[in-house]
Amino acid sequence: xxxxxxxxxxxxxxxxxxxxxxxxxxxxxxxxxxxxxxxxxxxxxxxxxxxxxxxxxxxxxxxxxxxxxx
Numbered sequence: 733x734x735x736x737x738x739x740x741x742x743x744x745x746x747x748x749x750x751x752x753x754x755x756x757x758x759x760x761x762x763x764x765x766x767x768x769x770x771x772x773x774x775x776x777x778x779x780x781x782x783x784x785x786x787x788x789x790x791x792x793x794x795x796x797x798x799x800x801x802x
Contacts, residue, residue, distance in 0.1 A: 741796060741800075743793040743794070743796035746790070746792050746793030747789070747790055747793035747797075750785070750786045750787075750789030750790035750792075751790070753783075753785045753786040754782070754786035754790075756782055757778075757779040757780070757781075757782030757783040757785075757786060758783070760775060760778060760779045760782065761776065761779035
């Protein structure tokens with residue numbers, strides 16, 4: 733809802749945001765080493781959410797790309 737104005741029907745923008753969230757999620761999972769168990773769980777949860785958002789945004793971009801193409 734927050735990005736609706738910027739991502740209206742542009743499949744390239746949807747895919748770009750999806751790829752950005754994928755990269756941030758993978759970097760957070762790989763390179764952030766928290767000191768305690770709580771923060772380790774928080775980091776894993778955050779990266780899982782970002783990877784999930786990436787899947788949703790990339791699929792939405794592909795659907796829009798397919799619609800504009802046919």
